[in-house]
Amino acid sequence: EVQLLESGGDLEQPGGSLRLSCAASGFTFSSYAMSWVRQAPGKGLEWVSVIDSGGSSSFYADSVKGRFTISRENSKSTLYLQMNSLRAEDTAVYYCAKAPRVSAAPVDWGQGTLVTVSS
Amino acid sequence: QTVVTQEPSFSVSPGGTVTLTCGLSSGSVSISSYPSWYQQTPGQAPRTLIYTTNTRSSGVPDRFSGSILGNKAALTITGAQADDESVYYCVLYVGTGIWVFGGGTKLTVL
Numbered sequence: 217e218v219q220l221l222e223s224g225g226d227l228e229q230p231g232g233s234l235r236l237s238c239a240a241s242g243f244t245f246s247s248y249a250m251s252w253v254r255q256a257p258g259k260g261l262e263w264v265s266v267i268d269s270g271g272s273s274s275f276y277a278d279s280v281k282g283r284f285t286i287s288r289e290n291s292k293s294t295l296y297l298q299m300n301s302l303r304a305e306d307t308a309v310y311y312c313a314k315a316p317r318v319s320a321a322p323v324d325w326g327q328g329t330l331v332t333v334s335s
Numbered sequence: 336q337t338v339v340t341q342e343p344s345f346s347v348s349p350g351g352t353v354t355l356t357c358g359l360s361s362g363s364v365s366i367s368s369y370p371s372w373y374q375q376t377p378g379q380a381p382r383t384l385i386y387t388t389n390t391r392s393s394g395v396p397d398r399f400s401g402s403i404l405g406n407k408a409a410l411t412i413t414g415a416q417a418d419d420e421s422v423y424y425c426v427l428y429v430g431t432g433i434w435v436f437g438g439g440t441k442l443t444v445l
Contacts, residue, residue: 251434253381253436260437263426263433263435263436320369321383321434323383323392325381326380328380
């Protein structure tokens with residue numbers, strides 16, 4: 217059974233940094249692309265970023281480009297999202313999700329971790 | 336800026352059929368958009384219903400189906416049930432590794 221467990225969400229001040237992690241199990245992590253999708257309170261889903269199976273290619277939404285960095289450690293079956301220069305509008309539940317490849321939509325989802333950016 | 340459009344809300348009677356759509360602010364949706372559909376209830380993570388236009392995710396009943404209708408992607412629910420009352424999101428691939436979600440359709444079954 218695919219399991220994705222996010223962690224690292226917290227309350228952070230504007231301008232601060234956080235690193236989210238997503239521990240994967242139940243599948244061959246190194247064979248799949250991985251994504252981050254977020255949902256602000258009371259709002260819809262927003263795609264944030266995707267990384268290919270090998271970690272060599274990554275892509276970002278304009279809203280986070282230059283501030284967020286997606287990465288992965290295949291030996292540990294773990295996905296990361298380094299979030300810098302945080303803004304209030306980054307407040308959201310962050311989900312990690314598994315996809316067959318970069319050009320395929322997420323299929324399996326974690327339960328999410330809450331990031332709150334506030335002074 | 337690519338915008339993915341969905342009906343904000345829709346209602347269907349129990350046992351009825353409803354088709355939700357997913358379009359692009361400019362251009363047409365095609366199979367190369369790899370449209371996918373998700374169901375979400377309050378406080379829960381999204382559940383994948385359909386991916387790559389018309390492939391049902393594991394465990395999804397066959398009353399959920401995906402297609403391309405004209406220049407939009409479509410999710411059809413036949414024989415709607417009370418627990419289908421949810422928010423439905425579509426997502427489209429707009430190229431170069433970029434995906435865009437629609438704003439979601441709140442479906443009411445009454």
